[in-house]
Amino acid sequence: MKQRSLALFLCALVALSACGITYAQWNDVVEIHGELEFGTLTLRYVPPLDCWDSDDATKNTGVCLCEYTDPDLAAGGFRNLTMSVSNAYPGYEAYCEFTIENVGSLPDHIRGIEVTPGAGLVLGETYVDVGGNPIGWRLDDSGTGEPRLTIHVTADAGSLVCRTVDPGAQVSGLLTVLMEDGVEMCHTYGFEVVIVYD
């Protein structure tokens, strides 16, 4: 009786050991590492950039300069376009042809252009293309309300707004600044144009 009990105990012990070994053999940790990467929305200014004015072919009196500033070292391209006009006069027009590229990985949709007049100016009339999207802004004297500058931002003669720029694609835009008849001598006018996209 005593021997039978011992044998049974031994059997149970062996069985348990075998189970343990089997379990140990079949039990392991498998790790799955995953990275979830989001796409990026990035419109940037890229070359080519060109500027000229209305009197280049005649007296070449006014001077127009354009440059890209604030480089995006991570994505490439530039965040800012600076246009400087000097020795301008009534009727003078300055042009700047710029290029924007989608350097991100998702399509960019240009959803608006915001124009902020500089000191002494207020936003006057806004001009739109056939689709009703804005292409031009007149800036008036904040005191008298007389027109001072008219700015146009266009692409292919239409608005930049409501355009979708696919990754890697470029859009050529044109910035035009017209000095109205009422511009004052020796005066400096400023403005800021913000192109908003999502």
Add this chain to the structure above:
Amino acid sequence: MVRMNRVSGLLLVLLVAVSLSGLTYAHWYDTVRIEGTAKMAHIRMSIISYKALTPKKVQEYATVNASLSEDGHLLTLSCSNLKPCWYIWVGLVLQNQGTLPANVKPPAYEFEGPDGFHDYFEVADYCYGPYPESQGFGNLELWGKVTVGEGGSLLPDGTNTFTTLPQPGPFPTDPGEKAVIWIWIHCKATVPPDAQGLSGLLYIQIVDDMAI
């Protein structure tokens, strides 16, 4: 009390949700900018030198004082004891001191005095140039050695003997360039007797005119 806690909790959750959606939206919205400045030119034609010449015969009975405004735009002649056939030749050296090409053309004239004063005068003007900025006028035929009166280079009848021909109309000057204008102002012989011997002011005003 429990209900209050529940409402507060709900508000908190809502607040967090709104903040998160704002953060997410901001993450997916970006801009590029254009900054523009436009500096305007200025147009400025100024008188940098002048002469007011009368013959000895006129000097015997009349006086003329000339003064130039600070901005070089207005020459004022104060004339006394005006009589028929009184005349003066006024020479101006102009310089384009602006940043734009500007036209040289006859000035604007105004006469200040008794009623009808301006009707007693007639004017003729001659414009010469343009001359480069470095041009000196001391030896120039139509500036350095001019004489007024019979036998001189500036004649009583409003003509002159310069070999240099005047420009037929307004002509452009680039910034820095100079020009000469000679003006003959003459008191007509038809001045009524009661107007003779009067004094008055004559204004010669430069007119800025962009040449673009």
